[in-house]
Amino acid sequence: MAKKQLLPIFRRVLRLTTPFKKKFWTVSILGLLIAPVAVLRPTLIKIMVDDYIIPKDVAHLWMIAAATIGAILLEAFLKYWFNYQSKWLGQAIIRQLRLQVFTHLLGRQLSFFNRTPIGTLTTRTINDIETINTIFSQGLITIVSDILTMLFVIIMMLWTSWKLTLVVLTVFPLLILSTYIFKEKVRASYEVVRSQISKMNAFLQERISGIHTIKIFRKEADEAQKFKAINRTYTQANLNSIFYYAVFFPVIELITAISSGLLIWYGAGGVLKGEVTIGTLIAFPLYISMLYRPVRMMADKFNTLQMGLIVARRVFTILDNDEAVQNTGTRIPTQLSGDIKLEQVYFSYQPGHPILKDLSLVIPYGKTTALVGTTGSGKTTLAGLLNRSYDIQQGQIFIGSYSIKEFELHALRKRIGVVLQDVFLFRASVMENILMSNPNISHQTVIEAAKEIGAHSFFERLPNGYDFEVMERGSNLSAGQRQLISFVRALITNPDILILDEATSSIDPATEAVIQKAIAQITEKRTSVIIAHRLGTVQKADQIVVLDQGQIVEIGTHSELLSRPQSRYRKLYQHQIKAGVL
Secondary structure (H helix, E strand, O other): OOHHHHHHHHHHHHHOOHHHHHHHHHHHHHHHHHHHHHHHHHHHHHHHHHHHHOOOOHHHHHHHHHHHHHHHHHHHHHHHHHHHHHHHHHHHHHHHHHHHHHHHHHOEOHHHHHHOOHHHHHHHHHHHHHHHHHHHHHHHHHHHHHHHHHHHHHHHHHHHOHHHHHHHHHHHHHHHHHHHHHHHHHHHHHHHHHHHHHHHHHHHHHHHHOHHHHHHOOOHHHHHHHHHHHHHHHHHHHHHHHHHHHHHHHHHHHHHHHHHHHHHHHHHHHHHHOOOOHHHHHHHHHHHHHHHHHHHHHHHHHHHHHHHHHHHHHHHHHHOOOOEOOOOOOEOOOOOOOOEEEEEEEEEEEOOEEEEEEEEEEEOOOOEEEEEEOOOOOHHHHHHHHOOOOOOOEEEEEEOOEEHHHEOHHHHHHOEEEEOOOOOOOOEEHHHHHHHHOOOOOHHHHHHHHHHOOOHHHHHOOOOHHHOEEOHHHOOOOHHHHHHHHHHHHHOOOOOEEEEEOOOOOOOHHHHHHHHHHHHHHHHHOEEEEEOOOHHHOOOOOEEEEEEOOEEEEEEOHHHHHOOOOOHHHHHHHHHHHHOOO
């Protein structure tokens, strides 16, 4: 990334310190103080040798010795406090940033997650934000402190002996050149490392989540080979950076040794000629060490700073994503009454690829409407628009006489119950998974709702009953048990609108009989939208809407649609009879 592109990112990263201004200025001041204090040590040693040891002024030697020890202790304390405070600042910033990113992700539209790998988002939220921490703990302020230290060292060296300084610094341009080459090489390899980490996380997330499918299709060996290739690329990127370090540090040691050799050659001659004092000859190796060590580490710190800014850009890209359902409504309904009306609705997940086209529909209040059609006809998408999982690009949706956007988002969703085909359960008890919609609902209310749909006996048979610990994604429950939890979870809030998206497709016949009886009972009390592939489950619906390629092709009751010779519904129904799936 070009340096000009990094400047706006750098300014934005600095703005992250705003809530911690006092701490930031404390760290900055400590970094500034370290530079002059660090230079005191070799300077005091020179004075000790030239003014007290060689003249044999033992009576006052303890004073300069005490001052030297004090300078060493002060430098040690400042470095300790600087390191602690800078790392505290970094941790405080990333703690806030990580929370900000996660909260921001919770507000994105589902379409954002449909096209963004979960592993990539995990990398952004954990690994990349942790890298941003190094901007403050190892990068920005430490670089400034090191540069000031080098400046003070060079000034003291020139003040002590400008001739010896010029001789010693003859090889300094080689040091700068080596550092620059190293910085550029390592930066390139680090970019590959970060990219491969993201790919590896995304790959692992997807494969571990889909391990069941991998085993069914006997793809273990193929997936292992794919991971081997990703792992090889990642390892090679790390080995490249290791190679550059392996070359760089010996080169720096060689340059430092040459500088020390020049110091001994010219300095010893200067002592014999009386141009250089013994104290200067003793102090200069310390000056050289203090000058060359920061330069040697500077390349690494610049790479740390640059990589921190690069990953910050990736994190800010997520924060700048505005694909959120806008919650500008203010109406808080106690009940959603009235017909649901969709007027000339257009919706697409990607521009230029419409899923719903000029769709107009009335879903009668208190009645059951079934949405049927082939896969990809837009049934689930249409249902998702009712609770604003997505926002339409064109048209209007009304509940009663109010636009759906006039309702406060969370208040709207509170009045709509949703049961999906693919039930997602968290690692918690059955009761905790049911109470996700409202943790303030009593356990007795949950039990009564479970009894209402015939699920209570299923839950009681589990070890510890409602306190049974569900594993990640409900892997230790059957599909029917997971679906029953989803039903109770949707019903305990007594929703005004109930959406059932293929809610019985994964249930065994015995459980389905229980659910179908419960559905017939609970849908009588509220506006219900049932999405189904199997037409046998929607025969009693008050109206059946047949969709095809995002458009309504016919509407009617089961008997009405069957009575039409060219009806799309009739053809689907007859096909399912022949296939034996009704």
